[in-house]
Amino acid sequence: MSKQPDRLFAQPLEQVPDFVFNEDVVQVFPDMIKRSVPGYPTIVENLGVLAARFAQPNSALYDLGASLGAVTQALRRHVRTDGCRVIAVDNSAAMVERCRQYLTAQDSMFQELLPVQVLEADILALPFEPASVVAMNFTLQFVAPEQRLELLGRIRQALLPGGALILSEKLRFTDAHEQDLLNELHLDFKRANGYSELEIAQKRSAIENVMKPDTLETHEQRLRAAGFSKVVPWFQCLNFASLIALP
Numbered sequence: 001m002s003k004q005p006d007r008l009f010a011q012p013l014e015q016v017p018d019f020v021f022n023e024d025v026v027q028v029f030p031d032m033i034k035r036s037v038p039g040y041p042t043i044v045e046n047l048g049v050l051a052a053r054f055a056q057p058n059s060a061l062y063d064l065g066a067s068l069g070a071v072t073q074a075l076r077r078h079v080r081t082d083g084c085r086v087i088a089v090d091n092s093a094a095m096v097e098r099c100r101q102y103l104t105a106q107d108s109m110f111q112e113l114l115p116v117q118v119l120e121a122d123i124l125a126l127p128f129e130p131a132s133v134v135a136m137n138f139t140l141q142f143v144a145p146e147q148r149l150e151l152l153g154r155i156r157q158a159l160l161p162g163g164a165l166i167l168s169e170k171l172r173f174t175d176a177h178e179q180d181l182l183n184e185l186h187l188d189f190k191r192a193n194g195y196s197e198l199e200i201a202q203k204r205s206a207i208e209n210v211m212k213p214d215t216l217e218t219h220e221q222r223l224r225a226a227g228f229s230k231v232v233p234w235f236q237c238l239n240f241a242s243l244i245a246l247p
């Protein structure tokens with residue numbers, strides 16, 4: 001994986017453009033996400049552990065919004081169920097190209113990894129195959145809010161009995177005090193990871209139009225409306241959480 005440090009927002013920009021997952025972001029992405037999302041390494045590794053419990057023989061495991069394939073790798077490290085294969089999907093050409101390179105390098109180093117297919121596609125337009133595990137790690141927050149329910153409904157339809165959707169998201173809070181506290185603590189996390197006030201402020205303007213977090217209650221209600229029978233939060237670190245949704 002690229003070890004390049006994230007300095008994308010270190011210099012003052014006259015106008016901060018909306019955040020896009022382009023080549024510049026790809027170069028620094030592993031460093032950016034680890035220094036920006038509290039608990040990210042724990043979530044990724046345990047996604048593999050969780051998936052191993054829900055994986056059904058001869059089924060697809062999806063990694064939606066795979067970026068550089070960190071979750072795909074965790075699935076391949078932990079799932080040992082016969083006949084499973086991973087389908088990693090992302091609509092950023094730059095991400096997909098680098099993801100394929102990383103996965104090919106892994107394949108040449110390790111035997112017995114699950115087969116993987118990397119698709120450059122929009123998850124909003126993708127017909128899903130029957131699947132036992134669908135992982136969406138910090139991807140739904142980038143989908144337009146009015147399209148989220150329909151997407152979750154299609155995922156629910158594709159899920160096999162005994163399977164699960166694992167959904168990780170940044171959260172928003174209706175209680176103003178809770179929102180302010182967790183937001184401030186998240187900024188402290190970024191500061192502790194070496195981001196300057198300028199980097200933090202410019203990144204915030206870059207993502208505020210493209211990333212729209214929901215409250216935990218909105219997630220739970222929408223997952224139910226999409227046909228999921230049970231929603232179990234399994235991880236939260238500050239304002240970032242991960243949920244297991246059962247069909």
Ligand SMILES: C[S@@+](CC[C@H](N)C(=O)[O-])C[C@H]1O[C@@H](n2cnc3c(N)ncnc32)[C@H](O)[C@@H]1O
Binds near residue numbers: 065069
């Ligand atoms: C925050 S990153 C996900 C991080 C990754 N899952 C991980 O754990 O390392 C969000 C990813 O979702 C992708 N994405 C956003 N909207 C998408 C869509 N409609 N279809 C496919 N991919 C999408 C972006 O290109 C980006 O790579």
Ligand SMILES: O=C(O)C(=O)C[C@]1(C(=O)O)C=C[C@@H](O)C=C1
Binds near residue numbers: 138204
């Ligand atoms: O909330 C923030 O400030 C973030 O930087 C979060 C976040 C994310 O949750 O995906 C946003 C964009 C980058 O992909 C990495 C992290």
